[in-house]
Amino acid sequence: MTTFRVTQTDAHSHARLGTFTTAHGDIPTPIFMPVGTAGTVKAMLPTMLKEIDAKIILGNTYHLYLRPGHELVRQLGGLHKFMVWDRPILTDSGGFQVYSLGDLRKITDEGVTFRSHLDGSLHTLSPEISIEIQQALGSDIMMCFDECTPYPADRGYAAKSLALSMAWAARCKRCHGEAQQTPERLVNQGQLLFGIAQGGMYADLRKQSVEQLAEIGFDGYAIGGLSVGEPKPLMFEVLEQTTPLLPQDAPRYLMGVGTPLDLVRGVAMGVDMFDCVLPTRNARNGALFTRRGQLSIKQAQYRDDPRPIDEACVCYTCRNFSRAYLRHLFMSKEILSSMLNTIHNLHFYLDLMSRIRNAITESAFHEFHAAFTREYVEEEGA
């Protein structure tokens, strides 16, 4: 089944326009996926997510497995029904959170044993268990369970880690294939599976990873193990080397990235999908995105500022509320502060992707890229 169709390519870069078909509808690419960790995109009503036209969201397997538990979600009809979201959902494998949030106990060929960050209880995740959880959640796109190679990692570690991830990828594929034999037992019969390229910062390992994944064969390919602490120039160096190696006829997903500039640059390198907590987390911290960079709403200069966050923005927040009001809500720690800020920041990200798609459509991505880079000021360390 062909689920991805590239409809246009850019003459000056690897940017491309496409349509990705899932069991819950088509997604135009390049796309950004808001993060809905625990069965909710934090501070957003589903109606508001639709108003800003989120086409697909991400759910976190690790969190949902621990609470409320994947069997409960399965019993209630799957994650779409549970959280009342009828558009596509991608679930990660839980691997990244096991390493970053859980108290890691042991990695073996079989899988990973860890303690929950919630209550210290002991759990095991493996390729088979991760796929089983994602099947219970019924997401449209599942991710392979892998080890996210940390940074820095020497060549030996990165190679060993890669070998493990590739063996696990094959097991995920097998597990997914077996489940397809009895589709009537699945929450979502149209689930797709993406492989994840690893290999640390080593070009030859990345190449090897991509080849092995393509050999196994997946519905899409992710670039994992980036944005894990390495300098940004290095991230883009690896991305630039890796992306062209990925199959042309499948979507490419850069995991956990990034800032608005990262997105534009990633698209130029041929990335089709992104996810990041930045817009939602920054919203709750009062850092709001504009076309010229981020604005910290708590600053005294906004105390009596009657203007919207961004005069060019058409989101619900900017159509209605002043910086002065948003500053007041933030200083007063009102829940509405997180709500209005999240609407704005997610709208900014989704609108940016829409502008990127329009630019590619109009064969003007090169100019868009240059203009955006000129206008947008990314602070150090952002």
Place this chain on the structure above:
Amino acid sequence: MTTFRVTQTDAHSHARLGTFTTAHGDIPTPIFMPVGTAGTVKAMLPTMLKEIDAKIILGNTYHLYLRPGHELVRQLGGLHKFMVWDRPILTDSGGFQVYSLGDLRKITDEGVTFRSHLDGSLHTLSPEISIEIQQALGSDIMMCFDECTPYPADRGYAAKSLALSMAWAARCKRCHGEAQQTPERLVNQGQLLFGIAQGGMYADLRKQSVEQLAEIGFDGYAIGGLSVGEPKPLMFEVLEQTTPLLPQDAPRYLMGVGTPLDLVRGVAMGVDMFDCVLPTRNARNGALFTRRGQLSIKQAQYRDDPRPIDEACVCYTCRNFSRAYLRHLFMSKEILSSMLNTIHNLHFYLDLMSRIRNAITESAFHEFHAAFTREYVEEEGA
């Protein structure tokens, strides 16, 4: 100017149906006013407040005076514009919060000196200052600055406190009248002013209070100093004595009350307006209203319950979400928990008032009152 019109009265009780006209539109009575303390009804988007058809909301003078400051709100066009709410707003006088939240320093005939609960800074409120603040906020209904007589209070204290409140009421009226001479200087040229009856739990003092207020003349009359710690039977005893004494042709407002049963009973005694933090505060604590009483969503019995909070409810939350999901959100401390719970609880309160109005319209309030009291179980101390 006649702003209040009683359109129907109940044959079996003092319940009455009316229309109250303000500068931002008509309000059908009996009505419940959601509390929007700091320029926001906590966890509610204005669009959602309109979806549940809130006709009027309340703003807190004490909070808005301290943060962001009434002069800032005036400069930005008044509270309606600041918080983007184009329907009626009632502001309290700040008096109650000075006593309950502030660190009270001194009460004199002139006014009250207190320290802010936010930063300990020293402030003074007086009848004149309270009215000036409420004028800067531009609410549709202002409340007189008074002393909320505490419970218990002996007769001597209650009488002295009442005398002070009545002198202050006259000063509020004078201040309001003077401002009307130069309407062009007002944020809201159609502001109304309500007097507040005090007198503690002493029938003769309550009577005296009502007579003095009626003599001064206000656009509406509130019953203050109830629900301040006295036993509920005593509250209703005082209410039953006081309400019939209030002018028939003006709205009667029972401040800070109460539970669903309190509302139904208050209406039966002739009350037209209510406000209370109960639906919004309880929502954030996971206590949800149903026609049979409150439900604590955190209970284990709701873990896998696919039903809505209340199968008879048509609010956004009940139309879409299961108890299992709402429990998950609450246990996960997700912001969406407060949002969805608040929508439901406020809808419950507003819907209750709508059902009360319909019952009066259909000359069936007596039956409604009996059926509601039979079905609704109010827990001890609720």
